[in-house]
Amino acid sequence: MARSDEATAFFTAVYAAIQEIPHGKVTSYGHIAKLIGTPERPRQVGICLKHLPQDTDARFNHENVPWQRVINAKGIISPRSQPSGARNQAAALEAEGVTVTTDALGELMVDFSEFGWFPDVLPSEVEE
């Protein structure tokens, strides 16, 4: 398998894992990385979301991948470059029942103790 194919496989793994996050729950980039077997690449997980297609014809896109349920390990919605993006993500989460709070720095936070989702392995990987 060529390197570019591995990169594609990584993107696919990330999107597939995110699709398993339950409605109304959130998890972190780092945890997704761990679940797909690459615990040292949370940054690449962020890249995947950044490039998530808007095109609903794509296998994975904004419609079928709950990208809004992924935040950083601190429980904060990553500000990224444009504040509006994080703001939009917060709105998407609140729309599905997740409580988002704003701290003194204006960072949008979610309480992991209430909405966190951190299984040891992906439900789809569990064999019985």
Added chain:
DNA sequence: CGACTGACGGCCT
């Protein structure tokens, strides 16, 4: 084609 960037995280001061 080389250098810089960054939806992150953990370890080290």
Added chain:
DNA sequence: AAGGCCGCCAGTC
């Protein structure tokens, strides 16, 4: 307790 540094590596300039 708070902040800095480094690893990771696909994208973008």
